[in-house]
Amino acid sequence: MKAMRIVSEQNGDGGSLELTRTPRPVPQHREVLIQVVAAGVNRADVMQRQGNYPPPPGASELPGLEVSGRIAALGPGCDSDELPIGLEVCALLTGGGYAEYAAVPVDHVLPVPAGLSLPEAAALPEVACTVWSNLVMEAGLSRGETVLIHGGSSGIGTLAIQVASSLGARVIVTAGSQEKLRACAELGAEVLINYRDEDFVEKVKSATEGRGADVILDVVGAKYLEQNVRALAPDGRLVVIGLIGGRRAEVDLGALLVKRGRIIATSLRSRSDEAKSTIVRQTREALWDAFGPDQADPMRLIVHSRYPLEDAAQAHHEMETSTHIGKILLDVSS
Template sequence: MKAITIPQPGDASALVLTDVPDPLPAPGEVRIRMAAAGVNRADVMQRMGFYAPPPGASEYPGLEVSGTVDAVGDGVDGWSAGDEVCALLSGGGYAELVCVPVEQVLPVPTGVSLADAAALPEVVSTVWSNVFMTANLLPGQTFLVHGGSSGIGTMAIQLAREVGARVAVTAGSADKLEVCRELGAEILVNYREQDFVEKLRAATAGAGADVILDNMGAKYLARNVDALAPNGRLVVIGLQGGAKAELDLGQLLRKRAAVIATSLRARPADEKATIVAAVREHVWPLIGAGRVQPVIHGRYPLAQAAEAHRELEASGHIGKILLTP
């Protein structure tokens, strides 16, 4: 098969299309012939040498895929060759074939094309596990997501809206904020021109956000804590703004607030299985009813993975970027 390899970490040109051996499904795994794969910031970090795959995972990048079941390992029930699926991966999505534990496989939701389904597993699992399973966002609460026009952001807006939360977003242009508004965001902050803490306080009578989903890390830590409401929860899922910053524990104590840092890729298999099952139970019906949909920015052939990474790093996209065979 053909796969994107990373012979040496570096810029986008480090991604090399190579002929490699076909993977064989182990017991409890299915093999998927890729129809599309999602492109994520984690893939960029891996390409740069900062985010190695967990032990036992494929060395090729790619954390979500859609396609057709090609083969099944021993002990697999419920899936057979020809089934159209999407899956959450620990790696290997940038390839024509990928093996994945059966517990991380999902049916393609009603109303979503096979290719577009590749935009769902990683972002939906990330949002559902962090915003709802960990931070327990409730109806009527205020939710702030940074990077509202990203793949994760566009999904977070929709899911928070569906549970009855009030959604605030940051984004870097009027066009991006308009998309966020159309998806259900009510408090819109252009981070290039406005301070999100001030705008959030003004919109919430000084209360702030009950839950914040942050991909920036150190750069936003102090302001995120400042923006939290009493009993608020800040969930950090990315380090685009650095890994180290000073944390005011006194402010956290006064607010009875929490700062939580999580990742999805390195979680044990049983935790991933629990998340995927929750996504199928709670989110797939919303997608099937047309209330929540993936937002697709563009598609690139697998051979042009470097161009897809360059577009992602330029941050002009809205929604997800996909690779196709």
């Protein structure tokens, strides 16, 4: 099969992407083989290419954490009545999505939501599972609370705004341009902060009468740690899901103690298959019907651009320049 692999550079500056041919994976016990139609591009893929996010032991070395496509084969222990050959699905992967075929645990396979095309569905599994597991399962965001979402115009951010709004939370976002902030407002964000020229701590405090945000969803990491702690409300929860701004920083534990604040650091990819199965199931139950055209106000999946698999390097460049709003997809096959 065709696949896009990461080739390490000799100068230590990470790696590049190269189209190659590699053996088609064989589905193992309780796995299915998906003929991939499209794959989502995620920040984690870029980090893996750069050498900063290696796959967990036993996972495919190929990048790609979410795909959509059709069931091509079933491994032992799978039910052909439940997952017939040719069924259109999307799936959460630990790796291997940048390829014509991917083997996936059966419990990580999801139906294509009503209202989405098969290629569009590739943009959903990683984002939806990340948003639901962190905002709800980890942070316990609830009606009447305030959430600060950093990177509100990203794939994760655009869905997180909608999920938080649907829960009855007040949404504050940061983004780097007025165009991106307008997109966030259209999705339900109430307070808009341009992080390039505004102090988000001051803006959050002003918008909450000095109280702060009950939940902060952060993709930046070290660069924002001290500010995030200052922006937290009493009993607030800071959920760190990315390290764009570095890995190491100091934190004032006294400030955290006074607020009874919590810092939660999570990674979806490194969880066990069983833990991810629970997240997939709960995410499907909570969100899948929300995309249906019969909903009064259906959730929107924002796809910014699509590239052929062969142009994955261009997709990564667009991700790195942060010029996109929503998701970037790779078209793998028709």
